[in-house]
Amino acid sequence: MTDAFLIALGGVTEPYTLLLMAVATFAGIVAAAIPGFTITMAIVLTLPLTFAMPPMQGISIMLSVYVGGLSGGLFSAALLGIPGTPSSVATTFDAFPMARQGNPGKALSLGLFASFVGSIISIAVLIVAAPPLALLAVKLGPWEYFALIIFALTVIASLVGDSLIRGLIAGLIGIAIATIGPDPLMGRERFTFGFEILTAGIPFLVVLIGMYAMSQLLSELEPTKSSGQHSSGSLISGDMRPHLWQTVKDIVLKPANVIRSSLLGVFIGAVPGAGSSISNLLAYDQAKRASKHPETFGKGEPQGVVASESGNSSTVGGSLIPLIALGIPGSPADAVLMAAIMVHGISIGPRLILDHPDLVYSMFIAMAIASVFMLLIGIILMRVFLRLLNVPKYIIVPVVLTCCAIGTYTLNNRLSDLYLLACIGAVGYILKKLDYPLAPLVLGVVLGPIAETNLRRAFQTSTDWTLFFTRPISALLLTLAVVSVVYSIYSYVKQRRLIAQRLAATSN
């Protein structure tokens, strides 16, 4: 164990790796700071650059982008008043008013320091929680695994969109896409219809790039009602000094807020589907409820910035718990990390921590180092980020679409993947316009083959299908899946009724 830790420490702290990690953290912050460019997109586009690197270095770099990205949304939230990523919506509530009051430097340093503390707390929880969970998960059979994936899918579908049913349809379409090509157990060709392009199946990353990155970039070109409102001229200027001592005092002297928000973020991160966008809002809401002066929230309250930023940054550690312990990604960004580990020839699942402890330790260490980089780079280069927010859309969209094409091609050096990308991107955009959530679809593509493999293994072991309901953990997980669907329907109906009541009250 100590050997593995020392190997990991040596690998991550090599000067060249540290330099690359610093660049990656910077890139993550920049990517998330630019409105319309998401963290997942940044991680996807980093992946091809890591193909030629050793696994430890490659994963460390991608985690640096992830950690940097979770705090990058703060810059556009505070300086433009628009969230750079969906995970910084609540940050705009107080960081923007604070910046408008002439304290943009303080708003940014508060957010950055809160993000740092949130990341460190989440890493601590990850280190404590993942190994025992993995040891438990090794004992799970195919029945439990299949039930776990069903549960994960229902949670994902119910959390990411307005409509549970469209979420479930999208999740199943994702699983269906994954069935194209050779079947996972016997290698029999399925649904290729004689097209050579489909013989190897549709690579998960091509689906992810097409569905997530391309559809999002195309949406950026749509005419907006408020177009012109957020022109580069609306960037805020003022006192850009970070006021570090005051910031540290604000956070350290009132630790309850940052600890509560971080733990909430870790918990939400660990639930599949509920990502940083939810934890950001929930942490803010909880801080407001717990505050003695809730009326100051929304008017530049420092505790609001602290809660929202520690809430979103701490999801990174939480979301890695199911990934490392069970091999199940909780969000599209984690799915890319999973794909990156698999591209380097390492199989992911509960045995990851037993077979490659050095890699898992390197992930913990890399995240801690990336958090420090995020804080330092963010504070030192605050003024540079101001300039970067000005990059116009007409440059970003075509350039990032080109990066999508590069990422897709370098994955397998196959030109046919480029045609698949164009098709999937177009379909993804149409589905997005029709309000189908794309996260369940992407996760369905990842989880589908795991579900099929375990279902078929279960039947190979025993033809008795009642085992899914009589084995306690499997039965518990399937029950939770049903509860998750029923609860989603109940809250949807309740929400509709409330809206109808409010509408009726206002019309009277």
Next chain:
Amino acid sequence: MERRNSETALIPALQVLSYFIIALGAVFMAFKAGSLPASRWEPMSAGTFPQIIFFGVALLCGVAAVVEISKQGFPRTSFNVAWRRLIALKAVIINLALFIIYMMFMPVAGFIVSTFLYLAIAQLYLAPKKPITLLIAIFVAALFSAGPYYLFSEVFNIYLPRAQW
């Protein structure tokens, strides 16, 4: 039952249409899955799991369509509204078309030429028409076409497509 005008009914109408199309496709694929040969080594054949999934998709689409129609009636919209909405998405459609042409052109013209042309044309289409934007567009196109090519070939030993002529 709420009444909706043809403007607000457009997306629900397209959603209902999408349920029908996806359900029909799923039923077709489910039958295709059923025709896959059975295995003598395992009780579940290669087609069983996809068949369950495709039938699941068809079932959910059916439920979604019934729920939508029973709740708010069949959404009525007009061709004019759809056309107007489509025209508003001109920038998206043209960029998507440019990207598809770029993907098809890359194997023939190679990465550098196709990327340069794509980036230059897409930026010039989207950018405000000023002399400075022309210069910026050409510079960005040159940087992001030759730059990644040499970065990948010299640093990572990965070769992006070369021209076929």
